[in-house]
Amino acid sequence: MIAGAIIFAIGFIMHFFNxxxxxxxxxxxxxxxxxxxxxxxxxxxxxxLSVIVYFIGRFR
Known part of the structure; x- marks a missing residue:
């Protein structure tokens, strides 16, 4: 469900923010x-995504 929510959010952002x-x-x-x-x-x-994953790993 989390993966579906992430894919939905990415699609929403790409569609509405061009x-x-x-x-x-x-x-x-x-x-x-x-x-x-x-x-x-x-x-x-x-x-x-690389920057996000880096910061999640760094501060975890």
Whole structure:
């Protein structure tokens, strides 16, 4: 249930605060097909989660 709540919160934040469309994300549009690869968004989320886990481990 905790993992579901975390995934829900991440989805809520990305949807309402438009985090998933950072400069550097790759988008290909051709005809009816769209390919979206959020490389910069993935890097930013990875850095933020790494910092959070670091501080949780440090102060525990």
């Amino acid at each position: 985090i998933g469309r950072l400069p550097g994300d790759i988008v290909f549009k051709k005809g009816n097909t769209t390919f979206y690869f959020p490389i910069v968004t993935s890097i930013v989320i990875s850095i933020v």
